[in-house]
Amino acid sequence: MNQATDEYDVIVLGAGPVGENLADRTRAAGLSTVIVERELVGGECSYWACVPSKSLLRPVLARAEARQVPGLREAVGGPLAAADVFAHRDKEVGNWKDDGALTWLESAGIDLVRGHGRLVGPRRVAVTPPDGSGGEERTLTARHAVAVCTGTRAALPDMPGIAEARPWTSREATSSGTVPERLIIVGGGVVAAEMATAWCGLGSRVTVLVRGSGLLNRIEPFAGELVAETLREAGAEIRTGTSVKGLARPGGAEGPVTVILESGEQLEADEVLFATGRAPHTADVGLETVGLEPGGWLTVDETCRVTDVPDGWLYAAGDVNHRALLTHQGKYQARIAGAAIGARARGVERLDTSRWGEYATTADEAAVPQVVFTDPEVAAVGLTAEQAESEGRSIRVVDYDMGQVEGAVLYADGYRGRARMIVDLDRGHLIGVTFVGPGVSELLHSATVAVAGEVPINRLWHAVPSFPTISEIWLRLLEAYRG
Template sequence: MTQAVEYDVVVLGGGPAGENVVDRTRAAGLSTALVEAELVGGECSYWACIPSKALLRPVLARADARRVPGIAGAVGGPLDVPAVFDHRDYWTGGWKDGGQLDWLASIGAHMYRGHGRLAGERRVAVEGPEGEHLLLAARHAVVVATGSRAVVPPLPGIAGARPWTSREATSAHRVPPRLLVVGGSVVAAEMATAWQALGSQVTVLARGERLLPRMEPFAGELVAEALREAGAVVRTGVSVEAVVREEAHGPVRVVLEGGEILEGDEVLMATGRAPRTEDIGLETVGLEPGDWIAVDDGLRVPGQDWLYAVGDVNHRALLTHQGKYQARIAGAAIAARAAGPGGDAAAEPWSAYAATADTKALPQAVFSDPEAAAVGLTLAEAEGSGHRARAVDYDLGSVSGAGLYADGYRGRARMVVDLDREVLLGATFVGPGAAELVHAATIAVAGEVPIARLWHAVPAFPTMSEVWLRLLEAYRDAGD
C-alpha cells in the first residue's frame, strides 16, 4: 500500500481559485499541497482573461483614440498585428508557468505536477507526467478547483472541422481572413471585437435574439450595433446544424437551420462551458463524475465536512474574480476550523465565511467595443425574484465626462432600485471605458447603501462617474 504524504490542505487544480486557496491557507500557517496537470495559473492566465484582454487593449485604445479630436488622424491605420501578438505572448509568459512556480515556492507551498483524483475521504491520488503514482492525505480539507472547459456541441462534421474554442481564439498567431463565431455571450462578443479589428471578416451567429443575453437587453443591442459598424456581420435567432471542413487546410462551412451555408477560414464555437470533473474521482466520495459540484454558501460540499469546491467547478459564478473571492472565503473557513473548536466559521450572509456576493452582488465586465459592465440583478431578474423594482435609465453620452472622453460618445446606464427598501439591486453601464464604473456600483449593491446616502457620494467633475448623480436625479424626478 502506498504511504500517503500528509498535508493540512490539498488543493486539486492550480488556476486562480486554487492559487488563492493556497495563498490563504499558507498565510494561516497550514501546510498546503497543490496538484495541477497543466499550467499553474490555469485557464485565466493562459487562454482566457489575460490573453483576451491583451488582444483587446490595443483594439479598444485605438477605437477610443479615433474618437478624440487632435489624435484621431494619427491612429487611422491598421493595428500592428505582430506587435499585438507579442504583447499577448508576454502577458501569458509564453505559455510557461515558471513565475507561478517561483511564487508557490516563495510561500512554502508544495507543488505536484500531474493528474489528481480523489481517492476516498481526505485522499488525493496523483499520477505524474512519467506515470509515477503518489498518494496525498489532507488532515483538514481537500479543495477541488479544477475549473471548466469549453463545450463543443456534437454537431455533424464538427470533429473533422477542428473548430476553435476560447483557447485557440486567444492564442492563435495567424489572422484568419474570415472568422465565423457561433454563440452570443461574452466570449463571442469579445473575440468578435478583437478579430474584426485585427483584420478578420467576422460573422457572429447567435441562437438567441440578442448578444449578451444575461445582461440588460440594451447591452447586447449596443454591442451588436458597434460590431456591425466595424464591418462584422451579426445575425441573431439562427441555429447551426452542422460544421464541415472537407480538406485539412480548406475552408470551414457552417450549415444553418433551413440549409443556408456560410463559409469561413476558421469557426469559433463560443457555446458554453462544462466542469472539469469527469476524471477526478468524484465517484469515490459519492458524487457523479462529469457533474458540477454543488456547494453551500460556505463552499463546502453538503455531507462532506472536509470537501470544498471553488471557482467554475461549482457553477455558482463562472468568473475568475468570483472564483478568487470564493477561494478567499474557503481558505478563511478552513483555517478557522483547523484552529479547533473555538474557530468560528459560520457561513452567515456577508460574513467572512459565506460567498454571498455570488447571488447578491456579482460584477462582470465585457471588454467589447463598447464595453458592457453590470453588477447584481437586471430588472427582469429583480421582478422575477419578487422585488417591487424600478429601472432608472440615463444616456451616458450626455454626461460631461463621457463627452470629453470621446466625441459622439454613445452609451447607456441603468440602475435597478428596490422601491421598498430604497437600495440598489443592480446596475448596468454600456459605453467606451464603462467597465471602470462597475466597482462603484458593486460597492453600492453589496453595501446596500440607501439611496438617501448615495446623494452624499459626490462624483468628481468632469468624470463619467457623474452619471451616478444623473441617475439619482432621474429616480427622484420619477417619484414626484
Template sequence: MTADAYDIVVLGAGPTGENLADRTRAAGLTTVIVESELVGGECSYWACMPSKALLRPVTARADARRVPGLRGLVAGPLETPAVLAHRDAYVSHWKDDGQVAWLESVGIDLVRGHGRLDGPRRVVVDGPDGERRELTARHAVAVCTGSRAAVPDLPGLAAARPWTSREATSAPAVPQRLAVVGGGVVAVEMATAWRALGAAVTLLVRGGGLLPRMEPFAGRLVAEALAEAGVDVRTHTSVTEVRRNGSADGPVTLTLDDGGRLAVDEVLFATGRAPRTDDIGLETVGLTPGDWLEVDDSCRVRAVGDGWLYAAGDVNHRALMTHQGKYQARIAGAAIGARARGAEEQTGRWGAHAATADLAAVPQVVFTDPEAASVGLTAAEAERQGRRVRVVDHDLAQVAGAGLYADGYRGQARIVVDEDRGHLVGATFVGPGIGELLHSATVAVAGEVPVERLWHAVPAYPTISEVWLRLLEGYRG
C-alpha cells in the same frame, strides 16, 4: 508509489486554487497543490489575460479615433505582429516559471500531474513521468479544477477541429474568415478582437440578441457597434453541421438551419462552459463524474459527509468568473483554517466565511467597444424574484465627462432600485471606458447603501462618473 500527508490538498492551480492555497498556508496549514497543465490556469494563459491583451489595442485605437487631434494619427490598421507579441508576453509565452516561483516563495508544495480523488481525504496523482503519488489530507481537499468550453454535438464538428476559447485567445495568426457561434461574452469579445485584426467575422447567434444575461440595451448597443465595425451579425441562426474540407488547414463549411451554407477558414464555438469534473474521481466519494459541485456559502460540498470536501471557482457553478473564484477561494480558505483550528465559525449573511457576493453582487465587464458592465440583478431578474423595483435610465452622451472623453460618445446607464428596501440591487453601464465605473456600483449593491446616502456621494466633475448624479436625480424626480 510514494505517499505524503498534508493538512490541505488542492486540485487545480488556477487563480482559485492559488488563492485558496495561499490562505490555508497563511493559516499555518501545510498545503500542496496539484496541477496537470500550467500553474496559473485558464485565466492566465487562455482566457482573461490573453483576451484582454488582444482587446486593449482595439479599444485604445477606437478611443483615439474619437478624440480631436488624434484620429488622423490612428487611421490605419493595427500592427498585428505587435498585438500578438503583446499577447504572448502577457501569457509568459505559455510558461509558468513565474507562478511556480511564487508558490515556492509562500511555502506551497506543487505536484504536477493528473489528480483524482481516491476515497475520503485521499488524492492519487499520475505524474508526467509515470510516477504515481498518493496524497492524504488531514483536514480538507479542495476541488478548484474550473471549467472547459462546452461544444455541441453536431455532425462533423469533432473532425473539423473547431476553435474554442483556448484557440481563439492563443492563435498565432489572423484567419482570413472567422465564424463565431454564440452570443455571450467570449463570442462578442473575440468577434471584436479578430475583426479589428483584419478577419472577416460572421457572428451566428441562436437567440434574438447578444449578451442575454445583461439588460437588453447592452446587447443591442454592442451588436450595433459590431455591425458598424464590419461584423456580419446574424441572430436567430443555428448551425446544424460542420465540415472541414481537404487538408488539416482547409476551409470549413457550416450548414445553417435555414439551409444556407457559410465557408470560413476557422470557426469558434463559444456556446457555454462545462465543469472539469469528469475525471477527478468523484465516483469514489459518492458523487457523479461530470457534475457541477453544489456547495454551501463556505464552499463546502453539500453531498459529502464529514465536511472535508470543498469546491471553489467555476466548478461549483455559482458565478463563472475569475474574480468570483478568487473571492470564493478567500472565503473557503478562511473557513478551512477556522475549522482546522476548531475556532468558532463566523457565518451568516455578512460572515467572513460566507460567500454572499455570489448571490447578490456579481460584477462583470465585457471588454468590447463599447464596453458593457453590470453588477447585481437586471430589472427582469429582480421582478422575477417578486421585488417591487424602480428602473432609472440615463443617456451617457448627456454627461459632460463623456463628451470630453470622446466625440460622439454613445452609451447608456441603468440602476435598479428595490423600492421596499431603498437600495440598489443592480446597475448596468454601456459605453467607452465605463469598466472603471463598475466598482462604485458594486459597493453600492453589495453594501446595500441607501439611495438617500448615495445622494451625498458627490461625483467629480467633469467625469463620466457624474452619471451617478443624473441617475439619482432621475430617481428622486
C-alpha cells in the same frame, strides 16, 4: 518545491487563480498545503482566457477610442500591427510558461505536485505524473480538507462533422498567431462578443451566429444592442435566430470550413469558433470514489463545502460549483473557503455564515460584478430589471444617456452609452447597476460597493462625483430618481 511528504493538511486540485488563492489562505492559517496541477500553474485565466483575450482587445479598444478624439483620429487611421499585438499577448502570458507562478508558490510556502490528481477515497488523492516525466504515481493524504478547483472547459455541441472540422474554442481564439481572413463565431455570450470585437479589429471578416435574439442576453438588453451596433459598423455580420446543425472540412486543417445551418444554408470560413458555454472539469477527478456523480457541477454551501459528502472535508471553489463563472468571483470564493478551512482546523465550531457574514459567499447571488471588454464596454453588477421582477421585488428602474454627461462628452466625440440603476423600493438601496460606454469598466467598483454595501439611496446623494468625469453619471441617475 518541497515534495518530501505525501501527507498535508490541505490538498488543492488545480493551480489556477482559484486554487492559488485558496492555498494562499490555508497557508496563512498555518496549514501545510499542496497544489496538484496537470497543466500550467496559473490556469485557464492566465494563459487562455482573461489575460490573452484582454491583451488582444486592448489595442482594438484603444484605437476605437482614439478615433473618437478630435485631433487624434487622423493619426490612428491605419490597420493594427497584428504581429506586435500577438508578441505583446505572448509576453503577457509568459510565452505559455509558468516560471513566474512557480516563484510565487515557493515564496508562499505552497508545495506543487505536477500531474493529474484524482480522488481515490475520503481525503486521498492519487497523482499520475505527466507523460514522459518518468515519475511514479503518488498518493497524497489530507488531514483536514481537499479542495476541487479544476475549473471548466469549453463545451462543444454534439453535431455531425465537428470532430473532423476541429473548430476553435476559446483557447485557440486567444492563442492564435495568425489572423483568419474569414471567421465565423457561433454563440452570443461574453466570449463570442469579445472575440468578435478582437478579431474584427485585427482584420478578420467576422460573422456571428446567435441562436437567440441578440448578444449578451444575460445582461440588460440595451447592452447587447449597443455592442451589436458597433460591431456591424466595424464590418461584422450578426445573424440572430440562427442555429448550426453541422460542419465540414474536407481539406483538413489547412482548408476552409463549411458551417451548415438548420435552414440548409452553408457558410464558408477559414476558421469557426464555438463559444457555446462551459462544462465542469469534474469527469476525471474521482468523484465517484466518494459517492458523487462524475462530470457534473458540485453543490456547495456558503463556505464552498460540498454538501453531499459526509464529514465536511471536501470543498469546491470557482467554476466547478456553478455559482458564478468568473475568475474574480472564484477567487472571492477561494478566500472564504480557505479561511473557513483554517477556522475549522483550529476547532471553531460555529462560523458566521449569515448574509454578508465573514464566511459566507453572499456576493455570488447578490453582487456579482462583470465587465465585457467590447466596443463599447459593458459593466454590470447585481440584478437586471428582469431578474428583479421575476423575484417579485418592488423596484424602480432609472435610465440615463451617458452621452449627456460632460465627462463623457470630453472623453469621446459622439460618445454612445447608457446607464441603468435598479432600486429596491422596500429596502431603499441599489440591487443592480449597468453601464455601457467607452471606459465604463472603471466605474464598476463604485457600483459594486454600493450594491454589496446596501448603501441607502439617500446616502448616495452625499457621495459627490468629481467634475468633469464620467462618474458624474451617478449624480444624473440620482437626480432622475429623485425627480
